[in-house]
Amino acid sequence: MDNAKYEEALAWIHGTLRLGIKPGLKRMELMLEKLGHPEQKNKWIHVAGTNGKGSTVTFIRKILENSGFKVGTFTSPYIETFNERISVNGQPISDEAIVALTERIRPVASEVAKTEYGAPSEFEIITAMMFVYFADFDTIDYGIIEVGLGGRLDSTNVLIPLICVITTIGLDHTEFLGETIEAIAGEKGGIIKMGVPVVSGVEQSGAKKVLQNIAEGKQTKIYQLGQDFFIEKIAPSKMLFNRTTERISNLTIGLEGDHQLRNASLAIQTVLMLDENISETAIRSGLAKAVWPGRFEKLSQQPAIILDGAHNPEGIETLVHTAKQKHQTIYFLTSILSDKDYSAMIKQLQAVPESSVTLTTFNYPRAMTESMLQIASQQLKVTAAPDWQLWLEKYLTEPHSQELLIITGSLYFISEVRSYLKSCVKVDLV
Template identity: 40%
Template sequence: MEEIIGSGSAAPLGSYAEAVEWINGLIPFGIRPGLERIELLMEKLGHPHRKLKFIHVAGTNGKGSTCAFLTRALLESGYSVGTYTSPYITKFTDRFQFNGANIPEDTLMELACVLHPLVAEIAATELGSPTMFEVSTALAILYYATVCYPDVVVWETGLGGRLDVTNIVNPVVSIITNVGHDHTDVLGDTLELIAAEKAGIIKPGVPAVTCATQPEVLAVLKAKAAEVRSKLYVAGEDFSVEEARIEDGLQHFAFNGPFRTLPVAIAMKGEHQLANASGALMALEVLRQYLAFMLDDEALQKGFRNTFWAGRLEEASQSPRIVLDGAHNPEGAEVLAQSLPKFYSYRRLNLLMGMLSNKHHESYFKHILPIVDTLILTEPDFRKKMDAEDLKRIAERLRGQYAKDHLEIIVEHDWGKALELLQSKTAAEDLAVVSGTLYLISDVRGTLLKQPDSEKGW
């Protein structure tokens, strides 16, 4: 790292806080799909990403959980692992992890100082300033390629795949968890269009794995894999989850793959986690079979059993019982509605939710309204929040067709007061759930777990 930082000039950023403020200050440049700026940044840095082995993970839901499974299993197997994910739920440094630990604040500041003048140079060209996510991604690459040198980097896309800034890398295996309706304002408003964007991470000759199930989505993914001569392993065709059951608080299943069958147990709740775990395991099987990764059965099984991912059916309070789940799109809502009665017993279900303004809220409510007794609508502390009154109008319009007769709908714009209301309304035999955007989950989680200095962001 010292060679890259150089000497003789004063550091443009004097502290971790200044570095984070600078990076977040690029947010107004927005989301601009395209690789021109990150390619130029990598060129100026000597293409450090070419030194690393990446597992590239895209998909509508389940990316974070899949990255968590991969990271834990590889760590248990003796590999050093970098993990780059977003959004972060506790602290900005969460997104840059090495062996399960966040990047040190001083290291982040030093790497930001390397990038600062380069970003200014690019901003002065016709390309315009690199975005917050582009600079974060470049910082992650610098961290892994010049500071800690992991054996493998688990690499989550930010948005889509084809034009996502993370697509600068050439991975050893790609994973597309699933395809659903999310970010339709950027990726397109049909499953085929969204699938085409996700399929952009499938690279020539690089094996890929998917847990997508819709015929129209699979047609797009298979066509892309055939075009670039990549072997695509498809859930339900090339690998599957068999004999799933819940026992001793764990989900047990048999992973049936093209090379062997392996019994696995996971602590992560929800049927969707079986799909996420099987997709991660299929990718690891590819590494074991074709890239000579040493992955002992016992280490793999221990890794999957010990995987945890914050804000996914996470019980953050016991009195009253409060479960956090970042379901924020129709597919996530459907899974949440299916999972709650499977894993919890309760008399009444009270749900607090807040959303951003760019989501398919009507489809979300169609899954949630039938199971809820009290619905508290609030607003996340985030610039793109949706007005809770607008959410209520949608819920009221659907009430007659989907909701229980006695459903109570309450609007409380202040999320802190809404949380207090949720707590007061939830008796010992009831269950409270906080759902919606992860920006709300992050704040509620910080409050419940007494982490007042927690940060959040994309």
């Protein structure tokens, strides 16, 4: 493979990032029409939500894989390599495929750019690449598609799935989705299609009502956690799943945290609704083997280091709940994007007993500037570390046999740190 061609392809794809977020489906629909409607050539499961999308996708994928199916996934953002956004049975597509897809999509994107709808965004281009890959490059039995932003106007919302899944709803991306839980629920519920059943882990009564109204208008049913199916925590990372016709006890969940029990239950309910004979063995094995990098991922045993991409207040709340169960001294190293409610998020971290918070930044357009970092650290009374690598190097030279380091915040930050630690000789990788 000519690496220069791959880098050129990535440069073109990422170059479209400057176009920003451009909600709406017209460009996407026009591109797919010119590409022969690849979105119509597979069976899909569509997953939306504020948090928990990636974990739920992973649980569904692992169960279906353990049932003998070939499963394509589309997720974002990536943690290790760009290619992992489009994967088959957990394996990222090849560099050659990225180059071939770019050559296929680029002229179509140029044609669309000349229309009244304007040039496609980066996410629209990657979404088109995914549909084309699963239609023409590699045959799959099921595709599990994660919504990028919101739902109603997200570029993935051009497919007709077998099942829609809505994990959670929280106050994130309010500048695009609305200032209230109900408004955001309306945007997430925009993925609901006529007659397509919905699996929901949404908790707020107002959001549930919004989704129910949408479902009634689409003549379909919502299967709600806590009403149509239930879970019971029986130990850390162990649970019982129950619905009218099934009861599966003593399930081990491969991802840590009570919230992952909820995500796992959504996956179970989803696969049991497919027209397939999904066995209890496949469910048990799939959930136990689930791995999702950067989601409360234990990266190192000595010193103890966990990576968690808690990038909004709801994600931080979940992280704090899990961290409080550790009962040990915790150091938080966090970088939160400047357009997030970082003040509220840092205050949440400070609520963890016997903990300290260090705020840092990294090289990313939406990251805090150094001046913002200094001001925020002074206002919130946390340590400022403008250079996260220097901070980590110092931390790793000191003894921390009883302490836990949790690195959290933006998933883009987590990706950079994970790559650094993977190559670091000072940590005992798990």
